[in-house]
Amino acid sequence: MSEMNKAKLSGKTTIREIFETATEFEKVAHRFYTALIPNVSKDIRWLVEELAEEELEHVDLFTKLAKDPAVEAVMVAEIARPVADGKFSDCVQTPDLGPNPDDQAVLQYALMRESAAMDQYTELAESTPVGPLKDAFVFLANEETKHKAELEKIYYEVVHSGGV
């Protein structure tokens, strides 16, 4: 955990800061998966491609939100820093999955990320005032929850029950 992130562990934060971290979170993930695509064997590339695509959709959502005047208006508002923020911010740092990660390693990483994002967005949705941003966080929380469940199913199918 970086020093900067440790500093963020307590106290208040502005919506802008949260918003920027979240945007960065999605962007980093998208870049990470995109960069990973050529490094994995072609047989598991589908998995990384799907993950990259999902993240890109979220980046697009944030880009759109940033242009929304209603969102701009609440950017300076202060809200309680989510408890889950630490784990979430950690995910902005991308791990080293090695030169040629297999499907299970990619899935495990993705699961960890989805889990952090789900917690983060759920808390944010609760503490953000009613408005388009809250709607976005609610949407994202739902998305990540669904996404996480889907990944868990895939993980079960690939790792636990595949071929048995």
Added chain:
Amino acid sequence: MFNFKPDRTQYPAADADGKLEIDLETGKYLKLWQGPNHPGITGNMSVELTVCGDEVVEGKTHVGYLHRGFEKLMERRTFIQVFPIVCRVCVPEPDFNEYCYAAAVEDLAGIEVPEYATWMRTLILEMGRFNSYMMFLGGIGGALGLGITGQWMTYVRDLMLDRFEELTGARIYHMFILPGGVRGHLPEGFEARMEEVLSTAERYLDDIDKVMFSNSVFKTRTKGVGVIDPKLFEPYGVTGPNARAGGVAKDLRKDSPYLVYDQLDFEVATATDSDIFARATVRRGDVQTSIDLIRQILRKMPKDGPAMARIPNVLHWKIPRGETYIKGECSRGEYGYYLVTDGTGYPRRINVRGPSYTHAMALLEHLIPGTNISDVAALMVSLHTYPPEIER
């Protein structure tokens, strides 16, 4: 009273072979067809009478009006598929076909029928016999112009059909005795409802005794008429009440006990005169026996137990090569099924032995000469014949 004495000289002469010389051109004789439409309860058969005045000099029976080729149809059906057909050989008493066929299959396939089913079968057969006699008692009166007996007996028969309906699910073709057992148990409260029918029947039979058996007209027209010489019984294969009316106390229920008859107490009704009246009284006695037997069976039969034995899958039931003959005492005499199997899933041959086969053909033809035209119907009814047994 009128005492008609026919002029025997008008009778046709017989040649050396016993063949009658009947020349219709002479105008002395007339051909008269009795049937094939249902004259009384004799079913769809006809008798081609040659009459001289109102005396019949010759009668030839004609059958085939109900021929459906049952025996042939059965050869094209699997052992279970024969089951729905057999009952149709005899409308008034179909159950004998079901029993004989089922028992024949069981015999050749080596199937032991559960005890409950054997009691149930006996019950069904006695109910069927009762109904058959209802038709007889109604019919014999009807053949002599006594219409009311037919109405009463039809009503009583209907009451018994109600019991058949609730027990078997059908009124006429019961299809209840299946190879392997029977299809079900007695419904709740059946015994009480049956008792009601039986006591009603007894009341009506009491009236029948008064209106028919104690009726001078009936007596006059049936006593001494249509006498079968007991010497003819064996040559003509006469069995059942027709023989018992001539003093031959033979009844397969006693002589060759099947089902549970050896566990039942009953007497066989007999008479001695061997005429129409004697045959009617024997049947009147038999109805009472059936009523008593139904009561006895309901009292003695097990309250529960399996109704069906374990049988092979009927869809490909094959029975090893063999042959058997199963018989029983139906209301008209010896009823039997001769079953031949060849190891396939189909019977090689089924032959139905119905008592009418001998009673309504050779015997009737033998009895007819010398009778009065108006007695022919009563004579036919008194033999209690059902033509489908002849032309299966």
Added chain:
Amino acid sequence: MEMRHLHALLKQRHSLGQLEPKGGKLAFVTVPRENLRGLLTELRDVHGFTHLVLLTAVDWMEDGLFQLTYMLNNRGRDMTLGIRVMLDRQEAQGDSIHDLWPTAATYQRELKEMFGIDFPGSPRIDEEFILEGWTDLPPYRRDFDSLAYSQQTYAERPGRVTHDPREYMKSKLYPDGV
């Protein structure tokens, strides 16, 4: 037991085949055609088998044989004996026993009509019995196809169509067989 004694007694004299008992009261035995009359007469007059229960035929087409079954019964002793006579199916001729049992004439007339088995000398043997104007094969012979006959004679009511479950499932679930 009684049946076995009887069989032992008659076996030599009438060239009887093996006794085939069905329980204690019913048995079947085969006798050559030429021994039939002698056997029936002795059974009837000496051994109490006075009741001719039935007379019918079984078509063993594949073996080229007709089987005549004479079912005799001794009422007093409750014994039934099924006597088989095997006839050449091509010849199809039996010996009338109407003089032993008058009622046999009816059976023989029916056998003539339904199986085409002749009994020369039997009363009215050639008169129609059940069928009228029948010109086809005797219908109770195995080679008469009653289904084909009914299909030729009667029209089906149109509109019936059925499906075999196995084939139907194939057409629905794996039409190309895999």
Added chain:
Amino acid sequence: MGLREVLTPFTVWKHVFDEPVTIKNPIGRPAADRYRGFHQNDMASCIGCGTCEAICQNAAIDMVPVDGIETRTGDSGLRPQIDYGRCCWCALCVDVCMTGSLTMSNEYTWVDTDPDAFRFVPGLEEPWKDDEEGYEREGKRVLSGIERIHMEEMPPETRISNFEEIVDGYSRAEAILEADRCVECGLCVATCPAHMSIPDYIAAVRDQDYDRGLEILYETNPFSEVCGRVCTHKCETSCAALHEGDPIAIRWLKRHIVDEVPFDRRLELIGKPAAPTGRKVAIIGAGPAGLTAAFDLARAGHGVVVFEALSHAGGMMRYGIPEYRLPYEALDRDIGVIEAMGVEIRTNCRVGRDVTMDALRRDYDSVILAIGLNMGRSTRVPGTEGPGVEKAVDLLRRITDGEEVPVPERLVVIGGGNVAMDIARSMARLQMQKYGRVGVTLTALEDIDHFLADREEIVESREEGVQIFDARGPQEVVRDESGAVTGLRTWRVKSIFDADGRFAPAYDEGDEQIHEGTMVIEAIGQMADTSLLEEALTEALEWNRGRIRIDGAFRTSEPWLFAAGDAVKGPDVINAVADGHRVARTVMDELAAREVMQ
């Protein structure tokens, strides 16, 4: 005759004032409760097996499609239509009905001017379709057998100390009785991946014509001896007989046929292959898919070489399935017939090491990839790295090869599939031999009702002393200070399978258990070892969610390469056999097409 007899009849004049006994209006008179009136059919429980049609002696019943009823596993989608111009109301159709869906109402009065109205599918819209009254058979069906003929098995206390085959197989008498129960509806055929002619070979058992039976088996399955023992027998889940009783023991009857035909006779019956075509096909992997394809191709006259990395042919049938379920001789006989067709099997020849894909591509007209899933997955929970943690497939392979494997007194298996059961039961036998007692704990994510293993595997495992903990999620392999394994830490699984049968395990952290053992065996998923393809080919091929993309005919994106079996489809022997046939057909079609082109 006196005056009395003239007067007595007049006494019945007393009836003159009696009420009439006739019923004024018989239409509407209710029939008895058991009356056999117009039929009723419960559309939802009817499976369209057509037994009613088969038994009807009047040919009154047709099986017809009905709107809104789909054809699916165990249900033909057809429903009986009854022609009341022919029905004789005998109700044999009701008695024989496999599910009890067909019954009768007590309705019998119906007037209509349109004769065709009396030909309809009961259960759709007739007014009496839900009436309570009417004929129903007493109890379960009696016209075909309900109970399966018992299969003799070695009792647990005897079988646990050795690897001898557990199941005895039917005697002829038993097999005839079991075969007798089949109603030949054929619903099972669609369910069988290889669409074996199940009713036909069961009929052969009934007829005691084992030659015919064997020929029928070989039409669709050259691994009938194997499948007769270890098939997942999904056919038995769509058997019409299961609705009121036990499904027909289809698998055991198949085995019985093969058991009854001596090996030499088998070879005679299968006959000789067709004249050589001059074409050559290479098959990678001597498992059920590869060898089935080899059999079909060789039988058609093509030259076939099968490349097998291990020392014996058979694939998972040999190296995965323990001997007590499938004796090696049984497998050897099936393979023997295939070899007798002229198939050459090169064992100990690993493609990628001993021969390259490029060489195969060059030397053969076509190449079929049938490599299966032979690599075990790991949960990768903490502690799985290091000694004391094994993978089930590796252990099973070593046991088959006769290698010494470590046998601890207590061990823990992770997994709820057949492989987990196989390793648990194999290790239990080894423990019995070594220590005289069994110490196997098995944990699985799934609850017991959702185990992927066959029911009988679960039952037999328990009989043999395997302790099963269901719905437990592995969290850590616990090790002591020296690093030696001491057990497995699990959490309870609280989630359940969704409506689609998919499962996202979630854990209840408060419900923790440590399962003691000095060895943990992972028997979870398996994967294909596609390294033999090497990078260029891996890149060139198209993939589909981790598996080589194939079309419906098992073609890969490379025209010379075909793929079949668990590696592309799965998940069992009979599916592999079905794939083998299909890929062989495709290859033959392609070869024939090339013939035309040249």
